[in-house]
Amino acid sequence: MTGTNRSLAGTMTIRTPTLEATLFWRRRIESAEPLVERLRAGEHAAVGEAYDLHAAAVRAFARRLVGDPDEAEDLVQEVFVTLAKAARRFDGRSALRTFILGIAVRHAQHHVRAAMRRRKAWQRSAEVQHSSIAGPERASADLQLARLLEIALDELPIDQRVAFVLCEVEERTSAEVAVIVDAPEATVRTRLFHARRKLREKLEEMGVR
Numbered sequence: 001m002t003g004t005n006r007s008l009a010g011t012m013t014i015r016t017p018t019l020e021a022t023l024f025w026r027r028r029i030e031s032a033e034p035l036v037e038r039l040r041a042g043e044h045a046a047v048g049e050a051y052d053l054h055a056a057a058v059r060a061f062a063r064r065l066v067g068d069p070d071e072a073e074d075l076v077q078e079v080f081v082t083l084a085k086a087a088r089r090f091d092g093r094s095a096l097r098t099f100i101l102g103i104a105v106r107h108a109q110h111h112v113r114a115a116m117r118r119r120k121a122w123q124r125s126a127e128v129q130h131s132s133i134a135g136p137e138r139a140s141a142d143l144q145l146a147r148l149l150e151i152a153l154d155e156l157p158i159d160q161r162v163a164f165v166l167c168e169v170e171e172r173t174s175a176e177v178a179v180i181v182d183a184p185e186a187t188v189r190t191r192l193f194h195a196r197r198k199l200r201e202k203l204e205e206m207g208v209r
Contacts, residue, residue, distance in 0.1 A: 039087035068115035163191035
């Protein structure tokens with residue numbers, strides 16, 4: 001599928017922050033400081049405020065990463081249950097949302113594995129025919145392609161899966177992803193390179209061109 005291959009083969013655009021962007025994020029960090037202090041103090045209302053501000057972004061990321069709505073919702077809840085304790089490590093060098101997404105990454109592995117087990121059970125029961133996605137109904141073909149992409153993603157190690165979802169699906173820069181996953185930017189780029197290669201090979205193996 002040309003569009004899919006183009007996406008996988010594409011390169012990241014690295015954007016250098018402007019002075020205006022730097023000042024913007026500095027103001028965001030400063031405005032988050034009172035909320036962070038309340039989170040560190042274990043204030044329940046502060047967790048609720050953080051949830052209202054950031055749960056939608058965490059949920060969108062979780063669904064893309066995990067590929068299962070129920071497991072994704074469990075991950076979202078786990079993130080905010082642990083937020084007050086985790087906030088003690090927040091040093092203000094990133095936006096609070098970036099920090100919270102990092103929590104989601106650290107808690108994601110067992111949710112991804114649970115979702116993978118569900119998908120494998122579905123594969124066995126449905127007896128998916130990978131080579132016949134070009135059916136008469138476009139909606140059906142799109143749905144099957146989405147399932148094949150999920151199957152391909154399940155072949156990736158968790159760190160490569162995270163890098164692919166954050167960089168390719170959510171279209172974040174490698175610099176931003178490096179902050180979220182707490183790894184060097186070069187490491188993020190390497191993970192993304194291997195993720196693209198493995199996904200392309202797996203999709204081709206399943207008949208997606």
